[in-house]
Amino acid sequence: xxxxxxxxxxxxxxxxxxxxxxxxxxxxxxxxxxxxxxxxxxxxxxxxxxxxxxxxxxxxxxxxxxxxxxxxxxxxxxxxxxxxxxxxxxxxxxxxxxxxxxxxxxxxxxxxxxxxxxxxxxxxxxxxxxxxxxxxxxxxxxxxxxxxxxxxxxxxxxxxxxxxxxxxxxxxxxxxxxxxxxxxxxxxxxxxxxxxxxxxxxxxxxxxxxxxxxxxxxxxxxxxxxxxxxxxxxxxxxxxxxxxxxxxxxxxxxxxxxxxxxxxxxxxxxxxxxxxxxxxxxxxxxxxxxxxxxxxxxxxxxxxxxxxxxxxxxxxxxxxxxxxxxxxxxxxxxxxxxxxxxxxxxxxxxxxxxxxxxxxxxxxxxxxxxxxxxxxxxxxxxxxxxxxxxxxxxxxxxxxxxxxxxxxxxxxxxxxxxxxxxxxxxxxxxxxxxxxxxxxxxxxxxxxxxxxxxxxxxxxxxxxxxxxxxxxxxxxxxxxxxxxxxxxxxxxxxxxxxxxxxxxxxxxxxxxxxxxxxxxxxxxxxxxxxxxxxxxxxxxxxxxxxxxxxxxxxxxxxxxxxxxxxxxxxxxxxxxxxxxxxxxxxxxxxxxxxxxxxxxxxxxxxxxxxxxxxxxxxxxxxxxxxxxxxxxxxxxxxxxxxxxxxxxxxxxxxxxxxxxxxxxxxxxxxxxxxxxxxxxxxxxxxxxxxxxxxxxxxxxxxxxxxxxxxxxxxxxxxxxxxxxxxxxxxxxxxxxxxxxxxxxxxxxxxxxxxxxxxxxxxxxxxxxxxxxxxxxxxxxxxxxxxxxxxxxxxxxxxxxxxxxxxxxxxxxxxxxxxxxx
Ligand SMILES: *Cc1c(COP(=O)(O)O)cnc(C)c1O
Numbered sequence: 001x002x003x004x005x006x007x008x009x010x011x012x013x014x015x016x017x018x019x020x021x022x023x024x025x026x027x028x029x030x031x032x033x034x035x036x037x038x039x040x041x042x043x044x045x046x047x048x049x050x051x052x053x054x055x056x057x058x059x060x061x062x063x064x065x066x067x068x069x070x071x072x073x074x075x076x077x078x079x080x081x082x083x084x085x086x087x088x089x090x091x092x093x094x095x096x097x098x099x100x101x102x103x104x105x106x107x108x109x110x111x112x113x114x115x116x117x118x119x120x121x122x123x124x125x126x127x128x129x130x131x132x133x134x135x136x137x138x139x140x141x142x143x144x145x146x147x148x149x150x151x152x153x154x155x156x157x158x159x160x161x162x163x164x165x166x167x168x169x170x171x172x173x174x175x176x177x178x179x180x181x182x183x184x185x186x187x188x189x190x191x192x193x194x195x196x197x198x199x200x201x202x203x204x205x206x207x208x209x210x211x212x213x214x215x216x217x218x219x220x221x222x223x224x225x226x227x228x229x230x231x232x233x234x235x236x237x238x239x240x241x242x243x244x245x246x247x248x249x250x251x252x253x254x255x256x257x258x259x260x261x262x263x264x265x266x267x268x269x270x271x272x273x274x275x276x277x278x279x280x281x282x283x284x285x286x287x288x289x290x291x292x293x294x295x296x297x298x299x300x301x302x303x304x305x306x307x308x309x310x311x312x313x314x315x316x317x318x319x320x321x322x323x324x325x326x327x328x329x330x331x332x333x334x335x336x337x338x339x340x341x342x343x344x345x346x347x348x349x350x351x352x353x354x355x356x357x358x359x360x361x362x363x364x365x366x367x368x369x370x371x372x373x374x375x376x377x378x379x380x381x382x383x384x385x386x387x388x389x390x391x392x393x394x395x396x397x398x399x400x401x402x403x404x405x406x407x408x409x410x411x412x413x414x415x416x417x418x419x420x421x422x423x424x425x426x427x428x429x430x431x432x433x434x435x436x437x438x439x440x441x442x443x444x445x446x447x448x449x450x451x452x453x454x455x456x457x458x459x460x461x462x463x464x465x466x467x468x469x470x471x472x473x474x475x476x477x478x479x480x481x482x483x484x485x486x487x488x489x490x491x492x493x494x495x496x497x498x499x500x501x502x503x504x505x506x507x508x509x510x511x512x513x514x515x516x517x518x519x520x521x522x523x524x525x526x527x528x529x530x531x532x533x534x535x536x537x538x539x540x541x542x543x544x545x546x547x548x549x550x551x552x553x554x555x556x557x558x559x560x561x562x563x564x565x566x567x568x569x570x571x572x573x574x575x576x577x578x579x580x581x582x583x584x585x586x587x588x589x590x591x592x593x594x595x596x597x598x599x600x601x602x603x604x605x606x607x608x609x610x611x612x613x614x615x616x617x618x619x620x621x622x623x624x625x626x627x628x629x630x631x632x633x634x635x636x637x638x639x640x641x642x643x644x645x646x647x648x649x650x651x652x653x654x655x656x657x658x659x660x661x662x663x664x665x666x667x668x669x670x671x672x673x674x675x676x677x678x679x680x681x682x683x684x685x686x687x688x689x690x691x692x693x694x695x696x697x698x699x700x701x702x703x704x705x706x707x708x709x710x711x712x713x714x715x716x717x718x719x720x721x722x723x724x725x726x727x728x729x730x731x732x733x734x735x736x737x738x739x740x741x742x743x744x745x746x747x748x749x750x751x752x753x754x755x756x757x758x759x760x761x762x763x764x765x766x767x768x769x770x771x772x773x774x775x776x777x778x779x780x781x782x783x784x785x786x787x788x789x790x791x792x793x794x795x796x797x798x799x800x801x802x803x804x805x806x807x808x809x810x811x812x813x814x815x816x817x818x819x820x821x
Contacts, residue, residue, distance in 0.1 A: 381420025
């Protein structure tokens with residue numbers, strides 16, 4: 001008997017009447033409410049449970065299938081998953097969104113009115129976490145056996161409020177109303193060990209290591225099934241929560257110290273309490289190291305347990321298991337797998353090492369020095385004493401190989417060592433990740449090229465075949481199908497729905513640019529999306545913006561390298577031109593910003609304040625009324641991105657060349673028919689290649705020119721001295737024009753630009769302003785603009801996450817699809 005095909009993965013019907021019954025049943029029996037006085041949130045819960053019942057059936061089927069077919073699995077280890085809301089995604093992926101909407105309607109409930117009540121699962125900071133979420137969607141959609149592992153943070157990314165133009169953080173209590181998308185697995189628990197010391201002893205001629213004493217925390221699994229689009233496969237995201245070893249420590253109990261026992265419990269459970277809100281900067285805190293090891297140890301123990309339960313030997317690990325490290329945050333996994341293989345399973349070192357390198361691969365996300373994780377040896381020694389020993393031993397063998405390859409070159413040994421001896425002995429996590437992986441990838445062509453040239457130059461000399469480039473992508477299911485129903489319907493009408501699983505199909509839209517009727521429809525869709533965003537801005541900020549204006553959008557984390565300041569300088573210059581009567585016939589613009597600053601990143605918070613100060617002046621100046629507005633939309637997250645992106649005319653991707661690894665916001669915006677103004681950085685370069693040079697606005701120094709300018713001595717003040725418009729804008733900021741109540745507010749910021757300007761804002765200013773003039777000129781020819789915007793949508797197929805994931809599957813993981821389509 002065929003165990004899998006004997007089982008019907010969808011016994012619960014998904015037709016309207018069956019859904020109606022499920023929803024009513026869930027409302028009464030799970031939520032416990034009378035349909036006569038249920039709130040909208042009660043209905044939301046009930047619908048979510050109806051979807052969940054159908055997801056979990058398919059999950060069981062998928063699991064049985066994978067086990068039976070003895071597939072190789074990939075495990076994606078990531079500290080972050082920036083998921084967003086689940087309901088619409090689930091309904092659409094399962095294929096019964098319309099049925100569900102109709103079912104609710106017959107019960108007097110509007111689906112549109114309840115989806116917004118769901119909290120946005122923001123277990124990530126930005127691009128890195130959103131990439132992880134897109135990858136999970138694609139694995140399930142392509143029927144690839146892929147599992148995510150991460151942390152079930154009690155509090156995700158903070159909520160951003162603005163008070164007098166300044167960012168204020170509020171905790172994100174996203175689990176307040178419960179979470180229908182998770183399945184707690186109180187039986188899936190693993191101990192995770194911290195502190196203590198290592199004891200050596202001889203056993204039948206071999207030295208064995210015991211990690212003793214210290215503290216133990218329990219990791220408990222919460223499963224989040226992730227349905228694929230257009231198929232019946234459902235994969236799993238397993239998130240770990242920290243629990244005290246026993247509910248209460250018995251020793252304290254016996255001593256009669258009840259309160260102390262409770263305190264210990266609370267302390268061990270803080271490990272999974274909160275997401276660190278830092279994007280692209282390493283935080284060297286002990287709790288962060290504990291978070292990293294906590295989820296890594298539980299995941300590796302779980303992976304090994306599953307492997308052995310399925311009857312495979314440890315030697316078969318590289319044939320059945322691939323583990324992807326999303327940045328270095330989970331890189332301690334390499335030492336953890338070695339520890340389990342050597343200390344617990346008693347494998348010889350070399351055999352364990354071959355297995356480990358065969359299993360792991362590592363994705364690098366940034367070249368910026370402040371983002372590179374290093375841990376002080378003394379801290380690692382105290383928190384993870386056995387891992388520190390293992391890292392030393394890995395390093396010992398590795399450096400022998402280096403010496404063998406570069407005899408007499410002592411400098412290269414120091415540069416490559418996993419231990420940085422030059423500033424107080426640090427463990428370089430990126431080096432550990434490269435040494436313990438069989439593949440290392442950058443996330444865009446330029447980024448990978450720079451990795452090989454700079455950060456991993458010596459590694460690349462040693463192991464050139466280990467480095468590959470896999471350009472990031474985005475899921476069209478969320479970023480077009482769900483976020484932009486108007487454009488989706490228009491596309492479906494003309495080329496069908498195949499693009500949802502094969503985004504290259506969008507190139508069938510190209511011939512339609514010569515069809516005036518289609519162009520008009522495309523414009524109407526954009527117009528309606530702009531009205532929708534204008535409504536949101538009105539509702540959230542009380543600001544009325546005109547959808548007739550160009551929507552000029554910069555939405556991303558606030559970071560100096562992303563250069564929101566360059567955008568602000570353009571806004572001020574445009575403002576001055578209007579006031580001085582020099583602006584001519586320029587099209588009205590609304591400059592729209594959104595993004596969070598890390599709470600400890602003072603300069604980034606100052607940039608938010610400045611944007612809001614400038615907005616305050618511009619929006620209240622009658623001289624520019626109807627011509628210019630500025631809006632900072634608070635609390636950027638996946639949900640607000642889904643409203644802003646379809647409404648954008650212009651996409652600002654203006655980082656200093658060589659600093660943005662890939663960017664994915666650039667892809668979402670271009671796919672939705674925004675024109676890009678950008679530098680030759682990250683994936684912008686590949687976007688230019690895909691959409692054509694005439695359909696993108698490129699300006700500024702390229703990465704080589706940035707290097708050269710820096711090498712020959714960059715002098716930002718020269719640009720200030722020689723460009724009057726720039727000088728005027730900077731003087732206004734410095735002298736308090738935008739902050740009359742505190743004229744000195746931005747003196748430091750401007751001084752820093754004039755004297756340091758690490759990210760070369762001033763060097764790119766003139767070329768940016770000139771390119772913005774070209775943007776304006778094209779925008780005033782709406783027909784020409786629309787043609788180019790359409791070509792952007794039609795030519796973005798390459799940036800589907802499905803292409804990205806297929807490349808990982810083939811080049812890195814060695815896994816193949818399994819399942820029903
Ligand atoms: C896509 C996305 C990002 C990444 O944007 P970049 O412009 O690539 O930095 C960050 N935050 C959210 C909510 C996103 O959806």
